[in-house]
Amino acid sequence: MNPEKAARWLSMALDNELPEARRTQLERYLEQHPELVQLRQQWQQLGEHCRRTAPAPDQTPAAAWQDVQRALRQQNAPREAHATILPLRPRWGWLAAAAAVLIMAGVWGWNLRSPSLDLRPIALADRTQVEWVETDLPDAMSMVYEDSTTGLTVIWVMTSDNGEEDEHAG
Amino acid sequence: MLAKHSHTQPRKRWLALWLGLVLWLPLVGVANGQTTVNVDALLIHASDRPAALDARLDRVEYRLRRIFQFEHYALLNNTQSLLTLPSQTRLDLGHGYTLHINAAPRNGRVRAEVQWYQGRTRLLSTSVAQRRGVPAILGGPAYQGGTLILVLEFN
Numbered sequence A: 001m002n003p004e005k006a007a008r009w010l011s012m013a014l015d016n017e018l019p020e021a022r023r024t025q026l027e028r029y030l031e032q033h034p035e036l037v038q039l040r041q042q043w044q045q046l047g048e049h050c051r052r053t054a055p056a057p058d059q060t061p062a063a064a065w066q067d068v069q070r071a072l073r074q075q076n077a078p079r080e081a082h083a084t085i086l087p088l089r090p091r092w093g094w095l096a097a098a099a100a101v102l103i104m105a106g107v108w109g110w111n112l113r114s115p116s117l118d119l120r121p122i123a124l125a126d127r128t129q130v131e132w133v134e135t136d137l138p139d140a141m142s143m144v145y146e147d148s149t150t151g152l153t154v155i156w157v158m159t160s161d162n163g164e165e166d167e168h169a170g
Numbered sequence B: 001m002l003a004k005h006s007h008t009q010p011r012k013r014w015l016a017l018w019l020g021l022v023l024w025l026p027l028v029g030v031a032n033g034q035t036t037v038n039v040d041a042l043l044i045h046a047s048d049r050p051a052a053l054d055a056r057l058d059r060v061e062y063r064l065r066r067i068f069q070f071e072h073y074a075l076l077n078n079t080q081s082l083l084t085l086p087s088q089t090r091l092d093l094g095h096g097y098t099l100h101i102n103a104a105p106r107n108g109r110v111r112a113e114v115q116w117y118q119g120r121t122r123l124l125s126t127s128v129a130q131r132r133g134v135p136a137i138l139g140g141p142a143y144q145g146g147t148l149i150l151v152l153e154f155n
Helices: A003-014 A020-032 A034-052 A061-083 A094-113 A160-166 B002-031 B055-067
Strands: A129-134 A141-146 A153-158 B035-047 B072-085 B087-094 B097-106 B109-118 B121-130 B136-143 B146-154
Touching (some): A003 A034, B035 B097, B055 B146, B072 B097, B097 B146
Parallel strands (some): A153 B136
């Protein structure tokens, strides 16, 4: 095992994603590499820090109102696109049909780009899997976490000069 | 009548050819086992400084606000590229940032090695396996009193 692989396994172990056999193998490796034990402690502290500073689940009234505005706008968008079909006359035959297909494709594409607000978390089976993370920034640490409210995977770089900003990270 | 017929006939023929081509091309890709995806990268500046509501962030901002504690999110750049997997691409995110993506299909997902650069400095390098339509959130680099967030999605 090389240090990079050990760090990767360490990250997985902290997320309870490392199989038992590999966990034992990792523990044996850590006994001979105290620097990785130190890294594990740092990551554990970082995790605790992130959990402590997790955002409150409630939104501010302003943010909630923005969501309402957004939902209304998105509901109206497909209706406006549908309305453009009405002026076409049946006598145009195949041209009307082709135009309708194109407009429907446009509406479908628009809906793909702007789905209505779905506040449900992403299903477990669909969540992003992260194999490894690295950064070349000096004194920086990378971390991966899954946000429980949205189900989105966050891959984050923490640098020494952006500690204030990192307090915003969930 | 004859003159009208001779005008409309070639036009119809061209339209039929065009429609045929549009329908046929994607089928060729499927037959060859190729997968085409649209990679969509949103470079976002998250901060507590007031920013105007940007409609282009509608599909992600409400989620970001649930993850992070930033008050405002401003879109710096939206870059898209069509990829026939497996393939590599380089996206210019503007503001001196670039994204190198090496993507391939794997078990119904898109496996992508992603490298995010500022100039020649590699800010972040990762390997992810994403479902189509499920974004991955990358971020952390400090930027103008806030933080950069990169939303990466394959469709």
